[in-house]
Amino acid sequence: MSNSIFKQNYFEIFSQPVSTELDIDLLKEKNRELQQQVHPDRFANSSDAEKRQAMQITSLVNEAFETLKNSLTRLQYMLTLKGVDMNGETDTAMDGVFLMEQMELREEIANVDSQKNSLDVLDEMALELKARSVNLVSDFESAFNDDALDKGRDIVRKLQFINKAQIEINDKIEQIEDEFI
Amino acid sequence: MALLQISEPGQSTKPHEHKFAIGIDLGTTNSLVASVRSGQPDTLPNSSGEHLLPSVVQYTPDAIVVGAVAKKNQIEDPHNTISSIKRLMGRGADDLISQFESLSEVLPFEFAVTDSAVAKIKTVAGDKAAVEVSADILKVLKLRGEQSLGDKLEGAVITVPAYFDDAQRQATKDAATLAGLNVLRLLNEPTAAAVAYGLDTGAEGIVAVYDLGGGTFDISIMQLKKGVFEVLSTGGDSALGGDDFDHAIAEWILKQANINSRNLTASLLRLVLSEACKAKEALSKLEQVEINIQFANDNSWTGLLSRDELSSLIDPLIKKSLMSCRRALRDAGVEKNQILDVVMVGGSTRALRVREQVGQFFETDPRVDIDPDRVVAIGAAIQANALVGNDSDGNLLLMDVLPLSLGIETMGGLAEKIISRNTPIPVSRAQEFTTYKDGQTAMAVHVVQGERELVDDCRSLAKFELRGFPSHVAGAARIRVTFQVDADGLLSVTAKEEVSGVVASVEVKPSYGLQDSEIEEMLKASMAFAGEDKDARSLREQQVEADRVLEAIDSAVADDGDEMLSQDERETIQAARSELMIARHNAVETQQLKEAMAKLEKASAEYVARRMNASVQKSMAGHQVEEFNK
Structure with a gap:
């Protein structure tokens, strides 16, 4: 089974170069095109074996798409391509200054009052985090290209923290908005 | 095929045939x-x-x-x-x-x-x-x-x-x-x-x-x-739906009429609900409606329901729906001003x-x-x-997407998400578990669906028992549980012990579903298949399926068998094909026919995969990145 889709990496599935800078609109376009070929609905009149295979291939395409669409999972995936698996790692020593900052930020989010004008404060925090993550992603690109994998891993860990803070901000925003809907 | x-x-591969x-x-x-x-x-x-x-x-x-x-x-x-x-x-x-x-x-x-x-x-x-x-x-x-x-x-x-x-x-x-x-x-x-x-x-x-x-x-x-x-x-x-609007109005009527719903007969309850529904519908055209209900011979109630009153009754319900809208927008990463139409x-x-x-x-x-x-x-x-x-x-x-996160119960009654909501389907995810006791050969997995952190707040879907994997010291067994959601949004689960390769048997106990035996009972009781010999019917169905499989394999081999199959592979497929052909015309039991089909499917699995890949490659090849940038 040469050239099997199951042996391709996620970037190859969508014919994209391995890079943090992925054109998301293009990825979506490629995904739609690929789904047209492999989606189980294309095999509604086929045998059970073929239906099953279509489901497995489409599941893989969906998994690849979701992984690449999100910048954090995309970076993690890039590391696994170089043999660095960050799942279940135990050695997670981190930059102390960064950790302190994050703890303060989380506390700040938790302490935001449930008032309508707090939304502006939260929006600003979200923007700031977004800017930081953009910088970190570009740092990652050069570290990755230089094979500085330890550095790459540190950056991904930082991004994980930022991601969690972003989720907390969103939850808080949602909570406040629901109250004032 | x-x-x-x-x-x-x-x-299309065939001349048009309407189904x-x-x-x-x-x-x-x-x-x-x-x-x-x-x-x-x-x-x-x-x-x-x-x-x-x-x-x-x-x-x-x-x-x-x-x-x-x-x-x-x-x-x-x-x-x-x-x-x-x-x-x-x-x-x-x-x-x-x-x-x-x-x-x-x-x-x-x-x-x-x-x-x-x-x-x-x-x-x-x-x-x-x-x-x-x-x-x-x-x-x-x-x-x-x-x-x-x-x-x-x-x-x-x-x-x-x-x-x-x-x-x-x-x-x-x-x-x-x-x-x-x-x-x-x-x-x-x-x-x-x-x-x-x-x-x-x-x-x-x-x-x-x-x-x-x-x-x-x-x-x-x-x-x-x-x-x-x-x-x-x-x-x-x-x-959440129009029924709830009716219920809210019915409760309002009962309150206005000073009647406790527990004292009402089922017929009267039905009557109140039906009047509530009529009033709701009328208020789409009128500013207010008169409601008249005869509770008993000497007890009737007449009242006016205005549009404003109706709004105050149903606003909390509408608000609930709008909260879902907000969350859906956020999950989609879409701003309100990007929406072309609200249907x-x-x-x-x-x-x-x-x-x-x-x-x-x-x-x-x-x-x-x-x-x-x-x-x-x-x-x-x-x-x-x-x-x-x-x-x-x-x-x-x-x-389409999975509407609600799927997860499993972990220590302390917490739900751990395996597949989050709004993941495109079909989707497949695997999770590895291990044993916590020496010599453990079975474990229970509880699958839940929902967004809440506690298992008790989620919907219990099924409890599985994984049995029959070899005995190891605690933590050495690696049991890989795969969750597969198909295009209908339905979940199936398989499990395998990785160290030994033993496929553990999965016992499904649907928490709120019907057991297969119950469905069978209902089927027997139902009139759907009355007057028709079920065995004969299923044999006929399998014969039709066999014809389709035979036709598909013949046309495929004729099409690209020369390029895609080695001599050996071709012979294996032909042998399985002949066997199915014989079974198609001679088998009296569905099972025989099914086995022959499974054999041919197995023999041609590799070939099918190869063709699929070739097709995918073909569809993706020849496109330049620039084409998609337009």
């Missing part, structure tokens, strides 16, 4: 059946020209009455006349006590105490599970389809609320099986509506489908592009207050020019037509 019949996209398929909208209040005839999708009426079939079933000692007549008999015979059964689909007996407390107070049915996990309603014709009641509605729609189309049905697409969980979907599929329908797909209602709307208007862009039916609410944010309908996110409430679906969007509030929320006038009752069935018919191969363009593709 479509994989073996791969042709250029957009070209009949239907789309069914199995609604809380009304159900519909639709079909595509001469390229035109439309809902099918009954002999007196009615398109809507009230989803009401009356059981009498010697007959099952479905539809308008049953609805009329509801007040006289409340215990044996069942409406809004959709709300009980996939629900367990204990759910009714916890989640539906206020509802069951006003539901006039009596529930039977049985050893089944599924709630059953007492009727004069015996205890009825929700699946059986739904099957009785489906049978009527199936018959209507067969009579209108004048031919055997290839299959049906049945719609479900996007926010239905696994148990509710499974229950719907079981009901269809019970009604003798071949389910081509379970399709999410807002997706079906978007298909009908999209093909009708030719709109391309991001749309929101706000679907408020009799008992369920869905919001889907979708991207429409070149015949591809891609769900970006979905949200909702599978227990209103479901009878309850006729309420003016709903339109007003939705318009205010999305900051745009919602589209109310499509028939909110029929659009879902029409979309389902279009999809059914495409699935059986009648769609000559072949471009229609629906990409």
Whole structure:
């Protein structure tokens, strides 16, 4: 089974170069095109074996798409391509200054009052985090290209923290908005 | 074997041969059946020209009455006349006590105490599970389809609320099986509506489908592009709908009349609900309505319900729906101003207050020019037509998502998410577990669905026991559990111990579903297959399937067997083919035929995969990156 889709990496599935800078609109376009070929609905009149295979291939395409669409999972995936698996790692020593900052930020989010004008404060925090993550992603690109994998891993860990803070901000925003809907 | 019949996209392999398929909208209040005839999708009426079939079933000692007549008999015979059964689909007996407390107070049915996990309603014709009641509605729609189309049905697409969980979907599929329908797909209602709307208007862009039916609410944010309908996110409430408006009004009436609902007979409760519903509908046209109810000979009540009063009664319910809209937008990563159209679906969007509030929320006038009752069935018919191969363009593709996160119970009663909500389906995820005791050879896995952190707050789907893996020291076994969600949104689970490669047996105990044996019982009891020898029927079906498999393999080998198969492979396939050919003409048992087919499928699996890959490569090759940048 040469050239099997199951042996391709996620970037190859969508014919994209391995890079943090992925054109998301293009990825979506490629995904739609690929789904047209492999989606189980294309095999509604086929045998059970073929239906099953279509489901497995489409599941893989969906998994690849979701992984690449999100910048954090995309970076993690890039590391696994170089043999660095960050799942279940135990050695997670981190930059102390960064950790302190994050703890303060989380506390700040938790302490935001449930008032309508707090939304502006939260929006600003979200923007700031977004800017930081953009910088970190570009740092990652050069570290990755230089094979500085330890550095790459540190950056991904930082991004994980930022991601969690972003989720907390969103939850808080949602909570406040629901109250004032 | 479509994989073996791969042709250029957009070209069919065979001369056109029309097959009949239907789309069914199995609604809380009304159900519909639709079909595509001469390229035109439309809902099918009954002999007196009615398109809507009230989803009401009356059981009498010697007959099952479905539809308008049953609805009329509801007040006289409340215990044996069942409406809004959709709300009980996939629900367990204990759910009714916890989640539906206020509802069951006003539901006039009596529930039977049985050893089944599924709630059953007492009727004069015996205890009825929700699946059986739904099957009785489906049978009527199936018959209507067969009579209108004048031919055997290839299959049906049945719609479900996007926010239905696994148990509710499974229950719907079981009901269809019970009604003798071949389910081509379970399709999410807002997706079906978007298909009908999209093909009708030719709109391309991001749309929101706000679907408020009799008992369920869905919001889907979708991207429409070149015949591809891609769900970006979905949200909702599978227990929120027009019924709740009626209940709120009924409670208001009882409060105004100073009557405790517990002192009312089932007939009177039904009457109050029906008057509440009438008042609600009238208020879409009038500023206020007079309600008049005769509770007893000497006790009647008359009162006025104004639009403003109605708004204050239903606003909390509408607000709940808008909270789901906000979350769906966030999950989709879409801003309100990116929404091209808000499509209103479901009878309850006729309420003016709903339109007003939705318009205010999305900051745009919602589209109310499509028939909110029929659009879902029409979309389902279009999809059914495409699935059986009648769609000559072949471009229609629906990409849907998982509505609610799937997870497993971990230590301390916490739910750990394995697949998060709004992940595109089909999807497959594996999770590794290990043992915590020396010599442990079994473990229990509890699968749940929902967004909450505690298992108790999520819906319990199933409990699995993994057995028979070899004994290791604690922590050395590696049990890989794979969760597969198919395109219908239905979950299946497999497990394998990685160190030894032993496939552990998975014992499924659906928490709120019917056991297979229960479904079998119902099937036996049902009239669907009466007068027809089941074995003979299934043998015939397998013979048809065998013919299809044979034809597919022959045409594939003729097509590219020379390039893609080695001599050896070709011989193996030919041997399996001959065996199937013999079985096709001589086998008297279905099993023999099935085995021969499985053998051929196994022999050609590699070849099938190769062809599929070749096809994928071909479709992706020759495209330049720049083409997509336009």
